[in-house]
Amino acid sequence: QSVxxxxxxxxxxxxxxxxxxxxxxxxxxxxxxxxWYQQLPGTAPKLLIYENNKRPSGIPDRFSGxxxxxxxxxxxxxxxxxxxxxxxxxxxxxxxSLVVFGGGTKLTVL
Amino acid sequence: xxxxxxxxxGVVQPGGSLRLSCAASGFTFSxxxxxxxxxxxxxxxxxxxxxxxxxxxxYYADSVKGRFTISRDNSKNTLYLQxxxxxxxxxxxxxxxxxxxxxxxxxxxxxxxxxxxVSS
Numbered sequence: 001q002s003v004x005x006x007x008x009x010x011x012x013x014x015x016x017x018x019x020x021x022x023x024x025x026x027x028x029x030x031x032x033x034x035x036w037y038q039q040l041p042g043t044a045p046k047l048l049i050y051e052n053n054k055r056p057s058g059i060p061d062r063f064s065g066x067x068x069x070x071x072x073x074x075x076x077x078x079x080x081x082x083x084x085x086x087x088x089x090x091x092x093x094x095x096x097s098l099v100v101f102g103g104g105t106k107l108t109v110l
Numbered sequence: 111x112x113x114x115x116x117x118x119x120g121v122v123q124p125g126g127s128l129r130l131s132c133a134a135s136g137f138t139f140s141x142x143x144x145x146x147x148x149x150x151x152x153x154x155x156x157x158x159x160x161x162x163x164x165x166x167x168x169y170y171a172d173s174v175k176g177r178f179t180i181s182r183d184n185s186k187n188t189l190y191l192q193x194x195x196x197x198x199x200x201x202x203x204x205x206x207x208x209x210x211x212x213x214x215x216x217x218x219x220x221x222x223x224x225x226x227x228v229s230s
Contacts, residue, residue, distance in 0.1 A: 030215065031215065032213070033215070035215060037217075039155075043222075044221065044222050044223055045207075045220050047216070047217065050214075051214070051216070056159075056218065083201075086154075088155050089156075090155075090217070091215040097159065098157060098171060099145065099215045099217070100157065100215070102154075102158060103154045104154040104155065108166075
């Protein structure tokens with residue numbers, strides 16, 4: 001049981017837009033920055049979004065992040081088959097003094 | 111460029127021990143905290159441990175507290191994870207990851223992982 005809650009799977013057609021939600025509490029998302037990670041099949045996770053809505057160098061602007069209260073959302077526009085991956089949200093939990101992740105969301109591009 | 115290379119994984123019997131290493135390059139290792147994160151086969155990410163840049167503070171997941179020890183050698187640019195009293199549920203790919211900024215939970219670079227299998 002993960003501290004952060006994500007839908008197990010989402011799907012959409014190529015070219016469409018999809019959003020992935022991440023729900024937490026005041027001790028984690030509510031008072032800390034959220035990061036998002038992309039894990040392509042058979043590879044290590046990669047930082048996709050940090051500080052709620054910032055993109056590391058090299059990440060296309062098709063990927064966006066937002067946060068409101070104790071929830072965060074990852075958005076992906078102009079879906080491509082290469083976006084098929086598992087996506088994880090993560091943040092610091094101030095009460096537990098540790099990093100927490102969501103359970104992951106598998107994106108299928110139909 | 112930042113590189114993190116894990117090693118030391120393998121097959122170990124329940125109750126056994128293993129030490130993982132993570133060789134870092136491409137950044138000032140002694141200035142950043144480091145994490146270990148694991149992923150059981152077919153499962154999601156589970157944070158394991160964190161050590162501050164100077165080794166002064168260490169944090170552990172409840173699932174490994176008292177059994178695992180994170181450490182670092184800044185003179186060798188290397189992170190370690192000593193794993194004792196291993197259980198079947200510790201079977202996973204173990205990743206080391208660089209902390210971008212303390213308290214943000216932002217892990218900005220990850221290694222390729224090393225597989226630990228606990229089985230008799």
